[in-house]
Amino acid sequence: MALLELDDVSVTYRIAAGEVPAVRGVSLTLDAGTALGVAGESGSGKSTLAMALLRLLPRDARVGGRILLDGEDVLAMKWGRLRAVRWAEASIVFQGAQHGLNPVQRIGDQIAEPLLVHGLARPDSARGRVAELLEQVGLPAWRARSYPHELSGGQRQRVMIAMALACSPRLIIADEPTTALDVMVQAQVLTLIKELLAEHGISLIMISHDLSVLADVCDRLAVMYAGRVVEHGPSREVFHDPKHPYSAALAAAFPTVGDPVSRLAPKGLGGDPPDPMDLPPGCSFHPRCPVALDECPTLDVELWPAGPERRAACVHVRPEKAEPAETTLEVS
Numbered sequence: 001m002a003l004l005e006l007d008d009v010s011v012t013y014r015i016a017a018g019e020v021p022a023v024r025g026v027s028l029t030l031d032a033g034t035a036l037g038v039a040g041e042s043g044s045g046k047s048t049l050a051m052a053l054l055r056l057l058p059r060d061a062r063v064g065g066r067i068l069l070d071g072e073d074v075l076a077m078k079w080g081r082l083r084a085v086r087w088a089e090a091s092i093v094f095q096g097a098q099h100g101l102n103p104v105q106r107i108g109d110q111i112a113e114p115l116l117v118h119g120l121a122r123p124d125s126a127r128g129r130v131a132e133l134l135e136q137v138g139l140p141a142w143r144a145r146s147y148p149h150e151l152s153g154g155q156r157q158r159v160m161i162a163m164a165l166a167c168s169p170r171l172i173i174a175d176e177p178t179t180a181l182d183v184m185v186q187a188q189v190l191t192l193i194k195e196l197l198a199e200h201g202i203s204l205i206m207i208s209h210d211l212s213v214l215a216d217v218c219d220r221l222a223v224m225y226a227g228r229v230v231e232h233g234p235s236r237e238v239f240h241d242p243k244h245p246y247s248a249a250l251a252a253a254f255p256t257v258g259d260p261v262s263r264l265a266p267k268g269l270g271g272d273p274p275d276p277m278d279l280p281p282g283c284s285f286h287p288r289c290p291v292a293l294d295e296c297p298t299l300d301v302e303l304w305p306a307g308p309e310r311r312a313a314c315v316h317v318r319p320e321k322a323e324p325a326e327t328t329l330e331v332s
């Protein structure tokens with residue numbers, strides 16, 4: 001059964017220069033107990049989409065479409081209900097843990113905060129639960145007394161994961177949870193995430209520019225380009241046999257963690273992603289596409305079926321137009 005359903009979700013930022021269509025018509029489903037990876041270059045709209053799921057966007061963002069969490073419309077929730085849902089039903093782990101933690105508050109107090117706010121622990125009983133959570137993410141209980149600057153990047157990211165787990169949510173949204181970490185620590189944190197998913201049956205939406213990381217952790221992948229999903233399907237299939245040329249370039253990129261060049265230029269692709277305020281006509285990817293056809297600049301692109309449980313928005317998977325049926329007139 002679907003835990004999360006996105007139906008034609010769009011996000012537009014209103015800025016002085018005009019409107020920025022950051023997310024355009026995204027429809028996706030996440031089944032309970034499964035993990036969905038969202039991939040794409042910088043600026044493709046991944047973080048905007050993640051923030052929209054819990055209505056964490058700034059005021060200048062207008063969100064359209066429907067976001068159903070366990071059948072409940074997130075966009076229609078009153079503030080009180082939304083506050084109850086955040087942390088307790090769905091929580092988010094942000095990119096770069098150093099920005100997500102308060103530098104002058106002890107780790108233990110920060111992990112305890114959502115528990116106290118949601119009435120899941122009293123100040124005297126929270127300490128035991130904090131110790132349990134630290135243990136779950138592989139940190140000793142005494143770390144509760146530490147301040148964020150006393151921890152390594154990987155340890156801080158574990159603390160963020162402990163906070164996200166605190167209220168036993170059904171869904172965790174992780175936005176680039178390992179991007180700022182070196183390769184060894186990244187592997188440890190990914191292993192931890194996989195163990196926690198398996199143990200607790202939590203559903204995950206994980207965002208990354210690195211398709212190989214997502215394919216390792218997630219059951220399904222969605223690839224975003226210029227605010228749209230251009231391909232989605234089972235992880236292994238999208239990673240090993242991509243049907244969209246943009247997914248193929250991302251899969252071949254093998255980006256180095258923290259290397260801005262590989263982040264910005266998937267292998268074999270020239271140019272930059274388009275400015276959302278000045279999108280190319282037709283298929284937005286056509287100016288960079290190595291296999292573009294003459295018709296791509298005017299193509300009315302859709303997510304066409306590209307195999308069982310797979311879809312891709314590329315002319316090369318478009319079903320042949322059905323020939324008009326021949327009619328035989330029988331004249332008696």
Ligand SMILES: Nc1ncnc2c1ncn2[C@@H]1O[C@H](COP(=O)(O)OP(=O)(O)OP(=O)(O)O)[C@@H](O)[C@H]1O
Nearest residue numbers: 013015020022041042043044045046047048049276
């Ligand atoms: N607060 C904002 N106001 C206006 N435009 C914004 C705002 N936040 C993001 N954008 C624009 O929306 C588009 C999508 O940005 P977003 O951060 O969602 O992409 P991303 O794929 O998560 O990139 P990254 O990996 O760099 O975080 C970009 O063009 C960005 O400039």
